[in-house]
Amino acid sequence: MTHSVLLVEDDKGIATVITEALREEGFDVTTCESLAKRDALLAEHQFDVILTDVMLEDGDGLASIHTVRALAPDVPVIVLSAQNTLDTAVRASDSDAFEYFPKPFDLDELTQAVAQAVASRPAPENVGEGEDSALPLIGRSPAMQGVFRMITRVLRNDLTVLITGESGTGKELVAEAIHELGARKTGPFVAVNMAAIPHDLLESELFGHERGAFTGAIGQQIGKFEQANGGTLFLDEIGDMPAEAQTRLLRALQSGTIRRVGGRQEIGVDVRIVAATNRDLAPMIADGRFREDLYYRLNVVPIHLPPLRERREDIAALVRHFLGQASDEGLPARVASADAIAALTAREWRGNVRELRNAVFRLALMAREDTIDKGAVDDILPPTKPRDEGDDRVGLESAVEAWIESARPADGALYHAALAAFEKPLFELALERTEGNQLRAARLLGINRNTLRKRLSELDIAPEAFARRR
Incomplete structure (x- = not known):
């Protein structure tokens, strides 16, 4: 995707230098030298970012940002100024400018800021198929500005990125932004959710398989690594990856090659890896559930999404x-x-x-x-209970303890009683996360779809009640 930039600058030399630098980075640049021409262009065209000088031939570019906001309310504005005073910087901040650059400025920093401004806008619809694809990357808060800065720092390289954050914060959107704005944007973006694939099928899903590799392998299958060749492979919920698959993933990252399940040939793959998790991997490493060497391979550039x-x-x-x-x-x-x-x-x-x-x-x-x-x-909207900021462990453990205290199951019956009590809300949560899609819910739970349907009927759960309403 090509992103458009409007540059408002009456110094032709500076305008030429900025235009060439941005075009080298793949931006489509339109230039003008006055406020009147700026407003005419904004009335007729849509831009992703606006760069404006302050002192222009027909007025003050900074003082007239309110006009820009009326014509293009959601477009970030970057201010350039030769008036290198504290007052100008304060005015730029007060005007809600995205960034302020006093002249002379570093061209690399300017192009990074433009890429960062693009990343701050709502993500394109239907970029991916994951649960976060409808969530926007929006935010002028310091926390989100830090995320945008980290995104811009990885656009020109292929360093492996590990995105952390709670469920629902938009981790897949960050992965999509890294791909869509980076050097691999012309290649495929392939996403795979580790939690949604049964463990015994995960290696086949990632690396592919040859015909006859296992019961049901009636033909050759190309895995996600090969599908993503030349592009980006997004490994979501990496903390749910079983140990054997972790070993094979580490080998693939170290060697740059994969071997299909049941195959003998080493296949070279050229992919950028972006991984994500809502889990704290440190305790998982400590108790042996996640490989420490794989963690360091993935956590080259950490990006944390704030709640x-x-x-x-x-x-x-x-x-x-x-x-x-x-x-x-x-x-x-x-x-x-x-x-x-x-x-x-x-x-x-x-x-x-x-x-x-x-x-x-x-x-x-x-x-x-x-x-x-x-x-x-x-x-x-239903009322919500205040969050206990002093105890993030309030959740599953507290729920189990509260249930035991209230239900008081007989000695020897705790296990089966707990399963009976928690199975229905667990199934309902899976259906809620997958919007009533039984196939995806079965994959998320790691059970057979027919088993899911049977238990839904026995538990009197209606999947259509969780389908997204349009």
């Missing part, structure tokens, strides 16, 4: 984005009032950006008025 509770200042922009997305998908066009934004910002969002998106879609569907207010938020 939504640590970047609440981004919630307003996310809500506006999701309301627009909901309207594009056929739901009623809505806007959120200031008190509704405040109410949404105050909530916990344990499911992070994904949970916020689902909540905004629910509000767009069920609100009675075109303007969503605090009353609608309180009426439509």
Whole structure:
């Protein structure tokens, strides 16, 4: 994908140098030398980033950013200025400029900032097929700015990246951005979720297999490594990878070759590896569940995605984005009032950006008025309990302990009683994560689809209740 840049600069020499530098990095650059021509171009064309000088022939480029915001409200603006004063820097910050560069500036830093600004915009729709593909990379918070800076630092190289963060923060979107904005953007982007593939099929999924390699292998299959040749392979939920597959993955990373299951030939592959996990791998390494040498192979460049509770200042922009997305998908066009934004910002969002998106879609569907207010938020969304920031272990262990205390199963019956108590919510969670898709839910759970269907019937669970509503 080619990204467009509008450069507003009346010094032809500087404009030429910037234009050539950006075009070398693959950007499509349009130049103009005045505010009037800038506004005319913005009225007729869409741009991904705007670079503007301050002192122009017909006015102050910094003072007129409000006009840019009216014509292109979501486009990041980078300010360039020969007026190297604190006042200019403060004005640039107050105007919500994405970045400020005093002249003379480093061209490499400028091109990196442009790439970072592009990455800060909502990701293209349907780039990937993962659960995070509908989540945007939006955020002016310091935490997200740090993420954007890390993304720009890996665009010009093939270093392996490990993305960490809680479920629903948008890890796959970061992987997609690294691919789409980087040197491998013309190659394939292949994503594989380790948690969604039965362990006995994972090696075949990654490396492929030859005919007759195992029961059911009726033909040769090309694995994800070969499918991603020349591009990027995204290994999601890497912490769920079984030990044997970890060993084979390490060997592939070290040698740059793979061998199909049941095959004898070593096959060279040229892929960039981006991995992700919502688990803390350190204790898994300590107890032998994750290979330490594989961890260091993957964790060359770490990128941590912050949970939504640590970047609440981004919630307003996310809500506006999701309301627009909901309207594009056929739901009623809505806007959120200031008190509704405040109410949404105050909530916990344990499911992070994904949970916020689902909540905004629910509000767009069920609100009675075109303007969503605090009353609608309180009426439509269930209340949330305050998060205990001092104890992140509140969760599964506490739930099990609370159940044991209340159920008090008889001696010798704890195991079977616990299975009976937790099986239904576990199945419901799997269906919720896969939006009612039974095949994906079975893969996530690591069981046969027929087994899943039988247990859903016995537990009186309706998969259609978890299907996404459009």
